[in-house]
Amino acid sequence: MPTGAPTTAPTATEAATECPASGVRITSPGSSAAMGLRALGLRLVNCGTRPYPLDGYPVLRLFDGDGNPIPVRVVEGAKEITSGFDDPPRPLTLRPGEQAGAAVLWRNLVTDPTVVATDGERLEVAPAAGRAAQFVGLDGPIDLGNTGRIGVSAWKKATDPAPTPTRPLPDTSDPGGPESSSPVPPLL
Template sequence: MTPRPLGPTPFTTVHPDPTPAPPRPTCLASGASITVGPVAAALGHRASVVKLTNCRSTPITVDGYPDIVVLDADRRAMNVTISHATSYMAIDPGPTKLVLRKGETALAAVSWSSTVEAGEDKASGTYLAVAPGKGQHAVVWPVDTDLGTTAKVTLTAWCRKFPT
């Protein structure tokens, strides 16, 4: 048996492609600034919190659900099923009309499971396009969405704080 040398073991450093930097929050024409938080993981489930902040001096209203689209690395929309519901990671409070004064925020959770079934292709998104509501201008944020083979995303309604 050959003795193993003592001391440092050689290793290779892998430098993955850098994750695109998130955009700087800007005030959209709607009066909202949108940011997307980091992805949290638990037992194969994933979630990210979307935060909308009123960045103008007059109140703005959000009602219902944000509008999201999962985009691939080339920023093309992916074929993903989005449902408005409670998930493993977040309780959906249901749609409510919220009036936000300057600086006030509303939150929503985007969640998915990284479920993989044999013989099927995995879906992975690179960005989320998020708008305050349907038909409004979206902001694109880098968010790795490892959707497994289900390609399903769950979205909660805007709320002031998440139900517990």
């Protein structure tokens, strides 16, 4: 992303019918919460015309309500957050119309009263390092407490067919990728 402030995300209707220039669309079917553990689903749809290879974990960046980056540590898997979601990544290729899913996990936990609790209002997701990122609509904040970390599962092929795109969206990602001079660093 060339500037520090996030751009406006497309509406749910636009996101469901348009295809970014990258040929993939990333959305969220929603989140769930129970006893402080939170989970947010991610869905990546190959809305393009070519096969799309995936191997690994989504790359995440979190922003507050003013568009400022929130420094958090992204854990591949859930080992530091809860059990499960630790299947290693496996290479997969999505044909046009196919989709993959992943999960973002965190705990709303305050462990140190001297550290301010954090709420992420915007989530940017890239399919992998160096690929175009997209903002994903959230149905509520990513309320990290003061843990400073989130977990993410590896992409896994889904079986439901994706909706067919009607028109391309402009690519709003940082064209320079992770090596560019973007003022917003990726989460580590």
